[in-house]
Amino acid sequence: MKNNKFEYGDFVILIDEKDRSKMIKLKVGGRYSSQYGFIDHSSIVDITDGSIVETNKGFKYKVFSPTYIDYVMHLKRKAQIVYPKDSAMILMWADVYPGLKVLEAGIGQGALSIAILRALADKGELCTYEVREDFIDMAKETIREFLQYTANHRIIHGNVYDGFDGVYDRIILDLPEPWHVIKHCDNGLVSGGIIVAYLPTILQVKNFVDELKNSSMFDLIETFEVMKRPWKVDGLSVRPEMWIYNHSAFIVKARKITKNK
Numbered sequence: 001m002k003n004n005k006f007e008y009g010d011f012v013i014l015i016d017e018k019d020r021s022k023m024i025k026l027k028v029g030g031r032y033s034s035q036y037g038f039i040d041h042s043s044i045v046d047i048t049d050g051s052i053v054e055t056n057k058g059f060k061y062k063v064f065s066p067t068y069i070d071y072v073m074h075l076k077r078k079a080q081i082v083y084p085k086d087s088a089m090i091l092m093w094a095d096v097y098p099g100l101k102v103l104e105a106g107i108g109q110g111a112l113s114i115a116i117l118r119a120l121a122d123k124g125e126l127c128t129y130e131v132r133e134d135f136i137d138m139a140k141e142t143i144r145e146f147l148q149y150t151a152n153h154r155i156i157h158g159n160v161y162d163g164f165d166g167v168y169d170r171i172i173l174d175l176p177e178p179w180h181v182i183k184h185c186d187n188g189l190v191s192g193g194i195i196v197a198y199l200p201t202i203l204q205v206k207n208f209v210d211e212l213k214n215s216s217m218f219d220l221i222e223t224f225e226v227m228k229r230p231w232k233v234d235g236l237s238v239r240p241e242m243w244i245y246n247h248s249a250f251i252v253k254a255r256k257i258t259k260n261k
Contacts, residue, residue: 001065004049011145012044013070015062023066023074068118071146072111078138081111082174082198083248085228091119093222093253094170094196098123101167103188105129105160105181106174110139112198114146116172117153126153127168129160164188173197176204179211186217191258200249208252218254225250 001010008026015021016036024032030041037055044053049065066074069084082090090112096102096119107113107130116126130136136155143150156164160173161180169190173181178197189195195218199205205223212218228245232238 001049005046006044006049006063006065008041008045011066011071013064013066013074014039015064017060021070021074023070068114068146072114075109075111075142077109079109079135081109082115083245084111084115085226085245086198086248086251087112087115089224089226089251090172090196090198091115093251094172094194096120096170100124100169102126102170102172103129103160103164103166103168104172104174105178107135107139107155108174109135110142112172112174113139113153114143117143117147117150120152122149122152124152127164127166128153128155129158129164130155131157131159133157160184169193171195177207178204179208182211182215182217185215185256189256191256193256195254195256197252198249199252202250205250205252212252212254216259217256219257221252221254223250223252 001007006012006026008028010026011023012026013021013023014032026041026044032039036059037057039053039055039061044063047063051063052060053063054060072081072084096116098121100120101124102116102120104113104116104126107128113126113128120126136157140155163184167188167190170193171185171189185195197208199208209221209223212221225247230241232241
């Protein structure tokens with residue numbers, strides 16, 4: 001996008017008259033087709049973000065540049081993602097900000113990596129460990145297409161359970177057995193640093209929290225889950241929606257302590 005106008009190669013969100021959305025990538029000679037007709041990609045290029053275009057049948061679509069949430073939720077899922085409602089809380093509870101060194105383990109499709117990199121704002125460093133090479137290749141493409149810049153992101157094909165190089169300010173884990181990483185925090189996480197784990201089941205939470213306590217390295221341990229409850233506000237109709245974004249995973253956060261002699 002240049003000067004708030006779309007270019008070929010940009011992703012855009014098309015929203016129809018019933019507020020249903022579709023993400024497409026603008027290509028030379030491309031065409032988006034639906035039951036409401038078609039829109040040539042050339043008719044979107046050089047228009048302003050937030051414009052309205054019409055299909056050949058006269059149906060209107062709003063055109064926006066995708067937000068982080070748009071991009072992540074419209075990805076073709078080839079791996080489990082950390083949902084935006086959870087990634088937002090992870091960033092806040094881990095207190096990620098520009099200049100930090102962050103270790104991430106478990107890249108998935110790269111959704112959480114994007115959120116961390118944006119919080120670092122091209123400063124500091126993100127190092128991501130992943131055991132599956134196919135996930136690495138997929139995540140690299142996902143991250144590059146949304147962010148373009150990835151100079152401060154290092155991806156290592158390896159098992160973080162076996163240890164990692166360097167000392168980090170934050171450790172963020174999306175792994176089935178994150179308790180195996182705790183022993184490496186003695187030398188790998190700064191005193192006062194924060195560790196966060198994203199865990200689907202409460203049994204995983206128990207095992208992780210037990211190990212945090214047994215290590216005597218961590219305090220201020222918190223466990224929570226995030227539920228998003230939409231509301232309908234339309235004239236005199238003000239009520240909760242009939243659906244809710246319910247449990248997706250638990251988040252566990254702790255801070256490393258140093259016991260001075």
